[in-house]
Amino acid sequence: VDKLIESFHQGDPVALGRLLREVENQTPAGFEILRRSTVKTGHAHIVGITGPPGAGKSTLVGQLCKAWAAKGLNIGVICVDPTSPFTGGALLGDRIRMQELSKLPDIFIKSLATRGNHGGIAASTADIVRMFDAFGKDIVLIETVGVGQVEYDVMGVSDTVVLVNVPGLGDSLQTMKAGIMEIADLYVINQADRAGAEESVRDLQMMIHEMDRKDWEPPVLQTIATQRKGTNELVEAVERHRIYLKDSNLWKAKRQERNEKRLQSLVEGLFSERFHHYIQSNPDTQEHIQQVRNGELDPYSLAPAIIEGILKGKSDKEDI
Amino acid sequence: VDKLIESFHQGDPVALGRLLREVENQTPAGFEILRRSTVKTGHAHIVGITGPPGAGKSTLVGQLCKAWAAKGLNIGVICVDPTSPFTGGALLGDRIRMQELSKLPDIFIKSLATRGNHGGIAASTADIVRMFDAFGKDIVLIETVGVGQVEYDVMGVSDTVVLVNVPGLGDSLQTMKAGIMEIADLYVINQADRAGAEESVRDLQMMIHEMDRKDWEPPVLQTIATQRKGTNELVEAVERHRIYLKDSNLWKAKRQERNEKRLQSLVEGLFSERFHHYIQSNPDTQEHIQQVRNGELDPYSLAPAIIEGILKGKSDKEDI
Numbered sequence: 001v002d003k004l005i006e007s008f009h010q011g012d013p014v015a016l017g018r019l020l021r022e023v024e025n026q027t028p029a030g031f032e033i034l035r036r037s038t039v040k041t042g043h044a045h046i047v048g049i050t051g052p053p054g055a056g057k058s059t060l061v062g063q064l065c066k067a068w069a070a071k072g073l074n075i076g077v078i079c080v081d082p083t084s085p086f087t088g089g090a091l092l093g094d095r096i097r098m099q100e101l102s103k104l105p106d107i108f109i110k111s112l113a114t115r116g117n118h119g120g121i122a123a124s125t126a127d128i129v130r131m132f133d134a135f136g137k138d139i140v141l142i143e144t145v146g147v148g149q150v151e152y153d154v155m156g157v158s159d160t161v162v163l164v165n166v167p168g169l170g171d172s173l174q175t176m177k178a179g180i181m182e183i184a185d186l187y188v189i190n191q192a193d194r195a196g197a198e199e200s201v202r203d204l205q206m207m208i209h210e211m212d213r214k215d216w217e218p219p220v221l222q223t224i225a226t227q228r229k230g231t232n233e234l235v236e237a238v239e240r241h242r243i244y245l246k247d248s249n250l251w252k253a254k255r256q257e258r259n260e261k262r263l264q265s266l267v268e269g270l271f272s273e274r275f276h277h278y279i280q281s282n283p284d285t286q287e288h289i290q291q292v293r294n295g296e297l298d299p300y301s302l303a304p305a306i307i308e309g310i311l312k313g314k315s316d317k318e319d320i
Numbered sequence: 321v322d323k324l325i326e327s328f329h330q331g332d333p334v335a336l337g338r339l340l341r342e343v344e345n346q347t348p349a350g351f352e353i354l355r356r357s358t359v360k361t362g363h364a365h366i367v368g369i370t371g372p373p374g375a376g377k378s379t380l381v382g383q384l385c386k387a388w389a390a391k392g393l394n395i396g397v398i399c400v401d402p403t404s405p406f407t408g409g410a411l412l413g414d415r416i417r418m419q420e421l422s423k424l425p426d427i428f429i430k431s432l433a434t435r436g437n438h439g440g441i442a443a444s445t446a447d448i449v450r451m452f453d454a455f456g457k458d459i460v461l462i463e464t465v466g467v468g469q470v471e472y473d474v475m476g477v478s479d480t481v482v483l484v485n486v487p488g489l490g491d492s493l494q495t496m497k498a499g500i501m502e503i504a505d506l507y508v509i510n511q512a513d514r515a516g517a518e519e520s521v522r523d524l525q526m527m528i529h530e531m532d533r534k535d536w537e538p539p540v541l542q543t544i545a546t547q548r549k550g551t552n553e554l555v556e557a558v559e560r561h562r563i564y565l566k567d568s569n570l571w572k573a574k575r576q577e578r579n580e581k582r583l584q585s586l587v588e589g590l591f592s593e594r595f596h597h598y599i600q601s602n603p604d605t606q607e608h609i610q611q612v613r614n615g616e617l618d619p620y621s622l623a624p625a626i627i628e629g630i631l632k633g634k635s636d637k638e639d640i
Contacts, residue, residue: 036618270623270627274627293579294576295362296359299579300586301355303589306583307587
């Protein structure tokens with residue numbers, strides 16, 4: 001492990017890839033590198049890209065990476081794939097496009113499946129970001145598909161949130177309103193040559209105006225990613241937002257908040273482990289839980305008893 | 321409190337209203353009535369209604385309540401309102417419609433604001449459902465707006481999930497696919513006189529077919545709620561689903577799972593209280609957290625130390 005971490009710090013992409021897997025699987029080696037990497041982080045600019053399926057996010061990600069690479073920037077890409085048991089994850093075309101991208105030098109792509117609870121996904125994403133950051137990446141790009149809380153949590157790891165949409169949003173705009181709409185820093189209407197583009201831009205601008213954000217008024221950009229149109233403007237807009245974050249105190253504040261959130265989710269995860277271990281080692285508790293399941297015992301009385309049990313159980317062992 | 325609980329058990333709606341507020345605010349009286357009510361629950365059929373804003377859910381809820389009331393059923397309604405800082409909650413028209421409904425005998429309406437974390441909302445909803453159930457309601461109807469994880473969690477409290485939509489979903493269908501789409505038991509296309517209704521029904525049916533559900537094939541219904549069209553068919557479909565749940569073992573299984581989930585969220589809530597109390601009473605920990613925030617200390621080392629501290633801190637006091 002020490003050798004692997006040494007190679008990682010020397011910039012070996014093979015070591016990066018192996019350690020990313022350790023981190024993803026939450027192995028001791030993964031935690032070790034995360035522990036040792038903290039002081040090396042805080043440099044990378046983290047860009048989140050989200051939007052509904054079919055909005056052209058992957059093509060746009062490809063264009064952005066090429067533009068950044070041309071500027072001499074090092075890029076890490078995280079594809080967060082909210083695998084549904086029914087949809088079976090990302091489209092094959094997207095995967096192939098990503099593979100091509102990963103052949104470029106200075107670009108490293110990591111796919112994250114989102115099985116399991118959504119809190120865990122945001123935590124994993126935060127850890128992978130930390131690794132890319134410690135590895136010396138200038139930009140970490142997080143791509144995810146627009147669905148609910150997972151999207152919201154994952155985008156919360158970003159400095160700059162880009163929301164990609166296509167013309168003719170219509171009713172769906174209002175549905176999205178209450179969620180991701182409100183945390184985006186840049187709005188993109190992709191496939192801007194399609195009918196209804198101007199109207200979508202106007203709708204978005206009205207909505208942004210209503211939100212009345214302080215200091216930063218999110219721009220609405222138009223792109224045709226397949227023709228490389230508007231992508232340079234998007235790169236510039238991301239850079240403007242980065243400078244805005246740096247000039248205000250937000251750059252630092254976002255990092256602080258993310259670090260604290262990660263601590264909190266780690267504490268919760270550790271408690272959850274203790275909780276399950278307590279249940280497994282206490283047959284009485286298992287029976288009580290069965291009674292709660294059957295409506296014979298109320299959960300409001302059992303919960304405090306379990307908490308007390310976890311606290312005392314631990315202390316008993318330690319004190320003997 | 322004892323008197324209030326006695327009135328509650330005698331069927332006094334004023335006592336119900338007061339105790340619902342105690343439960344919502346998580347007061348000792350609220351927990352007391354929840355503790356004493358567990359054995360009286362398990363009778364009510366819990367119906368969740370969700371869908372995007374403007375789909376006509378409130379009108380449909382009104383029609384359903386009237387149809388159930390005409391059958392002599394007692395109904396509790398929970399409006400879960402995912403208040404966004406920007407949208408400011410439910411539309412005034414909806415609120416007025418609900419007020420009219422609440423004047424009907426045997427119908428009690430409880431509004432739940434969804435400020436705070438989304439786990440807490442589902443827990444509050446589950447507690448209110450429990451109260452309605454213990455009060456002797458035959459049906460508890462939960463209405464919420466279609467946004468992300470809150471919607472998903474709240475609908476998880478239901479026996480029968482009804483997803484309401486309007487014609488012309490188009491692209492938005494695919495966006496919704498990965499979330500609530502998959503847990504709905506009944507699909508409704510409301511405003512079925514609008515253009516594109518047939519197409520929306522066909523799209524939905526295809527999607528349902530793809531999902532390949534076991535035993536229960538969710539029907540797609542068409543309604544025009546404002547004209548009372550199709551609502552009787554919806555009432556019948558809900559009843560068919562209830563019978564299906566009863567005949568299979570799912571009715572019981574859903575109750576068991578919900579009871580266990582509630583226990584789990586209570587344990588997590590209690591731990592969270594201990595966690596915050598620990599931080600507040602330990603200046604050293606506060607300083608360590610500040611170091612984590614600043615990237616000077618890694619969260620992966622601090623998290624286990626905090627867990628140990630919480631466990632030992634408690635035990636030290638108890639053992640002295």
